Amino acid sequence: MLWRNTVQRENGSEPIGFDPQVQQIQAGDSVFWFNQDTNTEHQPYPSGGLTTLWFAAPIPPRATSDQVRFANAGTTAYACALHDDESGTIDVAAIVQIGPTFDGGVGFVPQALALTKGQSVVWNNCDEKPHRPMPKDGPADAWLQQDIEPGDTSPPVTFSEVAPLIPYVCALHSGETGTITVT
Amino acid sequence: MTDIADLELENDTLTPSRRDFLGIALTSAAGVMFWPYAPILEAQKAACVAKAGEGLRPIGEIASSGGYLRGVIEVVAEQRAITYYNKGIFSCFQPVVRTYHGYRGWNTDPKNRVTTPNVASPGPTLRAAVGDTIELMLLNRIDQATFPRSTVISQRGVCDTSVNSNGTPRYPKSDKFPNCFHASNTTNLHFHGTHVSPSGFADNVLIGVIPNPKIDVNAAIQGGIAAYDAWQRGENPTKSLIEAAALALDAMLEAATAANDKELVAQLTDAIHANHQLTEAGEWPQYWPGFYPHFFQLPTYSGEPNTFVMGQSPGTHWYHCHQHGSTTMQLLNGMAGVFIITGDYDDKMLRIGGGTPEAPKIKEQVLLFQLFAEQPNLVSPSPSSAQVAVNGQVVPVVNMKRTEVQWWRIVNGAMKAHGIEQYLFIPDSLYKDLVANPKKMKNGQPPTSVIDPATVPSLNQTAQDGVQYAWQNFVRNQNAGTFELAPGNRADFLVQAPKTDGTSWLVFWPPAGAATITDIRANTVMKVVVADDPAGEATALPTQAQYPVQPVFLADIGDAELRGRARTVTFSMTGGIGQQPQFFIDDKQFAEGTLDQIMLEGTAEEWTLLNTSLQSISHPFHIHVNPFQVVEVFDPSSMTAPQPLPRPWIWWDTISIPAGVQKTDEFGNPMTDANGNPIVTPGSIKMRSRFVDFAGKFVLHCHILGHEDRGMMQLIEVVDNKTVVKHH
Numbered sequence: 001m002l003w004r005n006t007v008q009r010e011n012g013s014e015p016i017g018f019d020p021q022v023q024q025i026q027a028g029d030s031v032f033w034f035n036q037d038t039n040t041e042h043q044p045y046p047s048g049g050l051t052t053l054w055f056a057a058p059i060p061p062r063a064t065s066d067q068v069r070f071a072n073a074g075t076t077a078y079a080c081a082l083h084d085d086e087s088g089t090i091d092v093a094a095i096v097q098i099g100p101t102f103d104g105g106v107g108f109v110p111q112a113l114a115l116t117k118g119q120s121v122v123w124n125n126c127d128e129k130p131h132r133p134m135p136k137d138g139p140a141d142a143w144l145q146q147d148i149e150p151g152d153t154s155p156p157v158t159f160s161e162v163a164p165l166i167p168y169v170c171a172l173h174s175g176e177t178g179t180i181t182v183t
Numbered sequence: 184m185t186d187i188a189d190l191e192l193e194n195d196t197l198t199p200s201r202r203d204f205l206g207i208a209l210t211s212a213a214g215v216m217f218w219p220y221a222p223i224l225e226a227q228k229a230a231c232v233a234k235a236g237e238g239l240r241p242i243g244e245i246a247s248s249g250g251y252l253r254g255v256i257e258v259v260a261e262q263r264a265i266t267y268y269n270k271g272i273f274s275c276f277q278p279v280v281r282t283y284h285g286y287r288g289w290n291t292d293p294k295n296r297v298t299t300p301n302v303a304s305p306g307p308t309l310r311a312a313v314g315d316t317i318e319l320m321l322l323n324r325i326d327q328a329t330f331p332r333s334t335v336i337s338q339r340g341v342c343d344t345s346v347n348s349n350g351t352p353r354y355p356k357s358d359k360f361p362n363c364f365h366a367s368n369t370t371n372l373h374f375h376g377t378h379v380s381p382s383g384f385a386d387n388v389l390i391g392v393i394p395n396p397k398i399d400v401n402a403a404i405q406g407g408i409a410a411y412d413a414w415q416r417g418e419n420p421t422k423s424l425i426e427a428a429a430l431a432l433d434a435m436l437e438a439a440t441a442a443n444d445k446e447l448v449a450q451l452t453d454a455i456h457a458n459h460q461l462t463e464a465g466e467w468p469q470y471w472p473g474f475y476p477h478f479f480q481l482p483t484y485s486g487e488p489n490t491f492v493m494g495q496s497p498g499t500h501w502y503h504c505h506q507h508g509s510t511t512m513q514l515l516n517g518m519a520g521v522f523i524i525t526g527d528y529d530d531k532m533l534r535i536g537g538g539t540p541e542a543p544k545i546k547e548q549v550l551l552f553q554l555f556a557e558q559p560n561l562v563s564p565s566p567s568s569a570q571v572a573v574n575g576q577v578v579p580v581v582n583m584k585r586t587e588v589q590w591w592r593i594v595n596g597a598m599k600a601h602g603i604e605q606y607l608f609i610p611d612s613l614y615k616d617l618v619a620n621p622k623k624m625k626n627g628q629p630p631t632s633v634i635d636p637a638t639v640p641s642l643n644q645t646a647q648d649g650v651q652y653a654w655q656n657f658v659r660n661q662n663a664g665t666f667e668l669a670p671g672n673r674a675d676f677l678v679q680a681p682k683t684d685g686t687s688w689l690v691f692w693p694p695a696g697a698a699t700i701t702d703i704r705a706n707t708v709m710k711v712v713v714a715d716d717p718a719g720e721a722t723a724l725p726t727q728a729q730y731p732v733q734p735v736f737l738a739d740i741g742d743a744e745l746r747g748r749a750r751t752v753t754f755s756m757t758g759g760i761g762q763q764p765q766f767f768i769d770d771k772q773f774a775e776g777t778l779d780q781i782m783l784e785g786t787a788e789e790w791t792l793l794n795t796s797l798q799s800i801s802h803p804f805h806i807h808v809n810p811f812q813v814v815e816v817f818d819p820s821s822m823t824a825p826q827p828l829p830r831p832w833i834w835w836d837t838i839s840i841p842a843g844v845q846k847t848d849e850f851g852n853p854m855t856d857a858n859g860n861p862i863v864t865p866g867s868i869k870m871r872s873r874f875v876d877f878a879g880k881f882v883l884h885c886h887i888l889g890h891e892d893r894g895m896m897q898l899i900e901v902v903d904n905k906t907v908v909k910h911h
Contacts, residue, residue, distance in 0.1 A: 126266075
């Protein structure tokens with residue numbers, strides 16, 4: 001997926017900086033920025049990196065940037081090289097998709113997800129029924145406070161501790177299973 | 184011969200239409216009367232519900248009436264739900280893509296819209312008869328701000344760009360302008376398979392309709408109507424249209440200047456300058472501000488002197504975007520549709536089984552194969568890029584009755600990685616076995632030898648690339664177990680259901696030597712369910728008396744007719760799968776402003792098409808305007824010598840040139856030259872074509888459009904034999 005962010009500082013009725021402040025995306029997605037100002041340039045760059053790492057030149061007024069692709073799960077803080085008060089975050093989660101199978105069942109893909117400590121995962125429900133992943137031995141609300149409705153994506157669930165194998169199931173359909181490992 | 188679409192730049196006398204077209208520019212400049220449409224999309228959702236295995240739905244149509252096909256094709260940015268098979272499940276995502284909406288008549292009233300918003304789907308099917316006039320307005324209302332930086336026009340020399348989050352470049356790397364993905368929001372229309380002028384307001388792919396989201400749609404359409412009316416009166420609206428376009432470009436420039444959009448200002452300034460240079464040189468302006476009024480007639484063959492040498496073949500054709508640099512992006516986004524041209528062929532086909540064209544007993548199925556993806560894989564891999572959808576649906580279900588004969592019109596608007604795919608029906612029991620035991624597919628060969636033909640639908644081809652088969656070829660190709668389609672190909676079949684109830688799966692198989700199938704479900708295109716008594720349906724193939732007779736102009740191009748040059752055109756590439764190859768024709772990439780082939784109007788020629796690419800990479804050769812006959816084929820992976828084909832030769836407009844193979848020495852070792860490059864035996868096709876009826880500039884190219892956008896295209900011209908020079 002390609003995500004469109006905006007940046008502005010000339011419109012006093014709107015917040016200065018990047019919108020959304022935290023862009024939640026999935027591994028493999030790309031992001032670009034549209035400069036809404038009519039006279040001001042902006043230049044997003046990853047905090048701590050070179051100001052030209054993503055874009056060799058600022059984004060001109062009323063123009064869009066090139067796209068930046070985020071291949072791996074993790075969090076990237078970024079700022080504007082030209083304005084100290086403009087900053088944002090790209091939060092890249094691993095994704096598990098929930099979808100119908102050829103034979104009428106429902107499955108998780110990937111069925112076995114590998115994360116590193118501190119990474120997040122979201123479940124993307126492509127099925128026509130609600131689902132709610134939960135640890136096999138845990139309560140239904142251990143990860144998610146509510147079901148994921150058809151077509152929706154869950155909030156990110158962050159795994160902060162190493163775990164060799166976490167079997168999980170759907171709280172609504174016990175036959176739907178998957179695993180997560182955290183290294 | 185000059186077509187009605189070959190309108191000259193001079194001879195403008197049309198004051199009323201000029202006034203109407205000035206209206207387009209003035210209202211655009213003033214920024215008033217914008218169409219009530221919200222071009223800026225709302226926040227994207229990340230997920231959607233996967234839809235697979237539903238009954239096949241027909242595509243909405245714009246059909247001609249009273250000899251005229253009148254409609255609007257509107258290009259907009261829209262969020263669309265795309266379903267794809269994903270390692271055991273069906274997934275879905277909702278990217279923002281460039282897409283077609285079609286409207287019956289000259290309006291964009293939602294009640295006349297025949298396309299479905301927000302789901303993966305093709306453009307409207309166009310249906311007109313040979314001899315009809317096409318009056319189709321193309322509107323480009325893409326909002327540039329919806330997509331990452333992409334130049335409005337091609338003059339800026341900038342490729343689409345993608346960078347990884349760690350700063351390493353993803354695209355364009357070694358690709359160089361103009362042979363890279365670029366100008367991704369500029370578009371035009373190619374009427375693929377039509378025998379009409381490549382110039383003017385007909386099948387002109389050398390123009391670019393730049394996005395103009397603030398165009399006054401009503402004014403543009405009214406201007407188009409005025410031009411069409413003028414044309415009907417025998418007047419020439421060309422100069423008025425060009426003036427209107429120039430004024431509208433000026434208005435766009437003015438608006439961009441007011442908004443301080445410096446990039447757009449620079450690009451529009453370049454576009455205006457380029458158009459001025461072209462028109463000063465007597466050429467057609469390249470850049471059009473959000474609108475292009477197509478009008479042309481589908482030529483009728485009469486056999487009379489000084490009329491068309493080749494008429495339009497009635498059959499299954501299609502249309503799609505064709506702006507160099509953006510064809511891949513836009514076709515992947517779904518910008519394609521079927522163009523059915525009717526004639527005697529249809530009349531006969533609809534009588535199969537004893538029905539009539541008004542009350543047929545045979546069911547026609549229009550099937551457009553497409554890939555839907557957000558961007559080309561080189562720019563950013565799309566999870567859905569391998570899913571073949573039919574009419575926008577994933578694994579749709581077609582129901583047939585026992586022994587029923589249906590007429591399937593298949594258009595391959597997909598762009599697989601290889602130039603050609605083999606399609607076959609697999610019975611349900613074998614399909615389930617292959618799902619459970621994927622290693623049975625390890626040898627890379629389709630399982631045709633273990634399929635009982637009595638258990639699957641039979642394939643009886645009646646046309647190739649929209650040109651009907653002669654009776655002999657229909658008979659020769661009856662009861663086929665498989666068929667092949669390269670990107671751009673069309674194939675019509677009389678598909679007959681087996682005598683017994685059951686389920687079959689239509690799957691595609693990559694060429695030998697390419698990737699092995701590891702999950703047959705990923706290669707599944709359609710499901711056919713056979714049940715019930717066929718009472719009231721066509722159940723028999725036509726006899727020779729019932730079969731449509733080929734028009735006279737489709738007679739073979741014999742040796743005596745070959746008065747033009749014999750040419751050799753070589754398709755080649757550097758690099759291979761997994762690299763970023765470069766693509767060439769005759770050792771060069773497409774170059775703006777350079778003609779690579781020039782043919783004399785009225786002549787027939789024989790061309791030899793060579794492919795030196797290895798790794799089973801065939802290149803589908805496509806040439807605009809005139810179909811051709813394939814007379815000889817050489818696939819060095821399976822033949823020892825070129826194989827002449829039996830007459831009557833089949834007509835094509837897109838043919839996959841077989842891949843080359845690396846030569847081996849007497850010990851079987853691969854041979855290389857002094858530089859270590861493989862010594863190749865190229866695959867080849869020998870074809871014959873008549874360059875008749877229409878002079879003008881157009882293109883030939885590889886129909887794997889990622890290859891075309893990246894250089895595998897030539898600009899060519901058919902020149903007429905008229906001159907004002909007199910020797911005495």
